[in-house]
Amino acid sequence: MEIKKNDKFIVTIEDMGEDGSGIGKIDGYIWLVKDGLIGDVIEASAMKMKKNYGFARLVRVIEPAPGRVEARCPVARSCGGCQMQELSYEEQLKFKEKKVYNHLKRIGGLEYLFLPGQEKEAEAVDGAVVMEPIIGMEQPWRYRNKAQYPIGPGKDGLPTAGFYAGRTHALVPIPELDCVLGCEENQRLLKVVLDFMAEYHLKPYMEESHRGLVRHVLLRKGYASGELMVCLVINGDQLPHADVLTKRLEKAGVSSVSLSVNKEKTNVIMGDKIINLHGPGYITDCIGGIEYRISPLSFYQVNPVQTERLYHTALEFADLHGDETVWDLYCGIGTISSFLAKKARKVYGVEIIPQAIEDARENAKRNGIENVEFFVGKAEEVLPEQYEKNHVHADVIVVDPPRKGCDAVCLDTIIKMKPKKVVYVSCDSSTLARDVKVLGEHGYMVERVRAVDMFPMSGHVETVVLLVKKR
Numbered sequence: 001m002e003i004k005k006n007d008k009f010i011v012t013i014e015d016m017g018e019d020g021s022g023i024g025k026i027d028g029y030i031w032l033v034k035d036g037l038i039g040d041v042i043e044a045s046a047m048k049m050k051k052n053y054g055f056a057r058l059v060r061v062i063e064p065a066p067g068r069v070e071a072r073c074p075v076a077r078s079c080g081g082c083q084m085q086e087l088s089y090e091e092q093l094k095f096k097e098k099k100v101y102n103h104l105k106r107i108g109g110l111e112y113l114f115l116p117g118q119e120k121e122a123e124a125v126d127g128a129v130v131m132e133p134i135i136g137m138e139q140p141w142r143y144r145n146k147a148q149y150p151i152g153p154g155k156d157g158l159p160t161a162g163f164y165a166g167r168t169h170a171l172v173p174i175p176e177l178d179c180v181l182g183c184e185e186n187q188r189l190l191k192v193v194l195d196f197m198a199e200y201h202l203k204p205y206m207e208e209s210h211r212g213l214v215r216h217v218l219l220r221k222g223y224a225s226g227e228l229m230v231c232l233v234i235n236g237d238q239l240p241h242a243d244v245l246t247k248r249l250e251k252a253g254v255s256s257v258s259l260s261v262n263k264e265k266t267n268v269i270m271g272d273k274i275i276n277l278h279g280p281g282y283i284t285d286c287i288g289g290i291e292y293r294i295s296p297l298s299f300y301q302v303n304p305v306q307t308e309r310l311y312h313t314a315l316e317f318a319d320l321h322g323d324e325t326v327w328d329l330y331c332g333i334g335t336i337s338s339f340l341a342k343k344a345r346k347v348y349g350v351e352i353i354p355q356a357i358e359d360a361r362e363n364a365k366r367n368g369i370e371n372v373e374f375f376v377g378k379a380e381e382v383l384p385e386q387y388e389k390n391h392v393h394a395d396v397i398v399v400d401p402p403r404k405g406c407d408a409v410c411l412d413t414i415i416k417m418k419p420k421k422v423v424y425v426s427c428d429s430s431t432l433a434r435d436v437k438v439l440g441e442h443g444y445m446v447e448r449v450r451a452v453d454m455f456p457m458s459g460h461v462e463t464v465v466l467l468v469k470k471r
Ligand code: SAH
Pocket: 299, 300, 301, 329, 330, 331, 332, 333, 334, 335, 336, 350, 351, 352, 353, 356, 377, 378, 379, 380, 400, 401, 402
């Protein structure tokens, strides 16, 4: 049977892809069906066909998979923010654990790796490593301390906030402005901004024409401090009537209000220039007894509950005794650095964003941490330079790179520096696996692996790996 575009067909979902899409087969041809879950029998509609596989849309579920649950959010399917709301949380955790395992095994070549629960099978294998169970959340909702809402015209023509649909930039408005992953205050704050825009006829930004003013609204909350931040990303140099908005947000309990100027035709959300309108230009938060200040441009983990667990896992893997020199590459505002500093002799942090390093230095001061030093720059430039010029040494190197993983030069320098241990914190297990393979070829063996679910309802997963130098 040949299936053409828009044809409907019945298929059983047998597997799930990287992004959580269901995978089924008909006559050997592979169909990727977004929102299809392993075990579902569904009716699907063909959307786009390639030589070896095609994309289809879920029309209706005929027989639900055992893990299928009802989504909390009415736009869970169309909105690109969540990929797995219809899978029970327990099954989401299993899926993520398996994803990390598959990457490390297939891309990383770790033949000696086993899933949690496979202790028996592992016994027979020399040097076997059993992954530690994934750390999930007790309450996997409203966990995000940060939201960046694109602003666009709503159905009634008035500005609204939403998220982009999966692969496109079509705006899916958030029902009642209340995303179930964001904090409760967001709805109220978005309403203040959108009402203000409507009242003063301020236009949302339009990507196609590069016209309009307000591109995104960034909201952040310090979960421990309760402090709120609002930053409007604008396609212009100023916001008309900014004083009115500032007063209203102040009244709504916001302690930091700012503008980020972004006039480029780009997918990058924030512009480099920040105009402060109210407050000190940052909010504060606290993780594991350490206080942090966070500026609009600084990276800060989005899930504070899981972040603390992630950092404890990294610290446990590093197993410091007090006399070590540690490098924390991709350090952001120095959060992991300060956790490490409590147990090490000296910690050096490296980070590319200057504002984040300003925050990192201030955070160290604020917490009376004196044994850290920070460098602004690319890890792949700062580390080789420090190693070649100043012959710096490392007992342990911690890396926490963005999704694309570590740069080859960075890995190469790590290998030359010969630290006893590398603790790799990763938000993309495929690039982690690629880098683990390189380190493995130079004598670093994986000893511990643990996934942490920082992003419930999405397909993403965080992983911590301990590599130890064996030769
Ligand atoms: N460890 C920190 C930040 C991790 S996110 C935390 O847990 O909060 C990754 C960080 O790497 C971001 O702050 C990003 O700005 C930074 N970054 C991206 N590319 C970089 C590079 N080439 N060199 C150094 N830092 C980089």
